[in-house]
Amino acid sequence: QKEVEQDPGPLSVPEGAIVSLNCTYSNSAFQYFMWYRQYSRKGPELLMYTYSSGNKEDGRFTAQVDKSSKYISLFIRDSQPSDSATYLCAMQTSYGQNFVFGPGTRLSVLP
Amino acid sequence: DVKVTQSSRYLVKRTGEKVFLECVQDMDHENMFWYRQDPGLGLRLIYFSYDVKMKEKGDIPEGYSVSREKKERFSLILESASTNQTSMYLCASTRDTNTGELFFGEGSRLTVL
Numbered sequence: 316q317k318e319v320e321q322d323p324g325p326l327s328v329p330e331g332a333i334v335s336l337n338c339t340y341s342n343s344a345f346q347y348f349m350w351y352r353q354y355s356r357k358g359p360e361l362l363m364y365t366y367s368s369g370n371k372e373d374g375r376f377t378a379q380v381d382k383s384s385k386y387i388s389l390f391i392r393d394s395q396p397s398d399s400a401t402y403l404c405a406m407q408t409s410y411g412q413n414f415v416f417g418p419g420t421r422l423s424v425l426p
Numbered sequence: 427d428v429k430v431t432q433s434s435r436y437l438v439k440r441t442g443e444k445v446f447l448e449c450v451q452d453m454d455h456e457n458m459f460w461y462r463q464d465p466g467l468g469l470r471l472i473y474f475s476y477d478v479k480m481k482e483k484g485d486i487p488e489g490y491s492v493s494r495e496k497k498e499r500f501s502l503i504l505e506s507a508s509t510n511q512t513s514m515y516l517c518a519s520t521r522d523t524n525t526g527e528l529f530f531g532e533g534s535r536l537t538v539l
Contacts, residue, residue, distance in 0.1 A: 319468075321468075323465075323466060347524070347526050349526045351528075356532070356533075357532055357533075358430070358516055358518075358530030358531050358532050358533055359469075359516070359528075359530050360530065361526065361527045361528065364525070364526035364527065403468065403469070405469075405526075407523075407524075407526065409524075413471055413474070413484065413485075414469075414471075414526075414528060416461075416468040416469040416470075417468055418465075418466050418467055418468035419468055
């Protein structure tokens with residue numbers, strides 16, 4: 316079993332839709348949870364960062380962490396064509412320097 | 427504007443060649459990383475460095491080495507390139523590994539024939 320699992324997609328939605336992206340993980344020591352966005356032919360950039368369980372909202376983006384289920388989600392409201400990208404979840408333990416990434420979900424938002 | 431610059435965006439090399447991938451950051455970050463990105467596998471850590479001349483193996487160091495002679499520069503070396511090293515290579519840096527924010531370069535796509 317991979318340490319972090321993520322549906323690779325591709326996921327296609329119409330403009331304005333609510334998008335739900337998810338990752339599951341197996342290592343209960345993960346404490347820091349991140350979502351990165353990667354546009355085609357670019358490096359990933361940090362989108363959301365949360366520590367431990369709970370929700371965090373930033374504009375149209377909401378990140379949720381459920382440590383009891385080892386499940387994290389990213390919600391995008393009112394999706395735009397400019398949201399079309401690959402979304403990578405990433406996790407980190409409280410003592411490690413390494414970031415463990417999911418394989419990424421490719422999202423297309425159609426105008 | 428913070429920046430991580432990877433010197434080569436696209437490279438084509440032959441099996442057995444020595445390959446150098448260079449990465450420079452202008453943010454005075456202590457920590458630098460080399461990842462490779464393959465479809466379905468995500469980003470896998472090759473090596474990281476938390477200080478000048480310091481290096482730690484990541485998850486897949488075999489066939490690679492690194493050099494960090496100056497704080498701003500982290501080089502990835504493939505001593506003898508093989509076809510299974512065809513991949514996208516991403517360099518990243520961060521000041522504090524507990525902030526979650528890695529700054530990535532735009533990547534170097536290496537093809538080994």
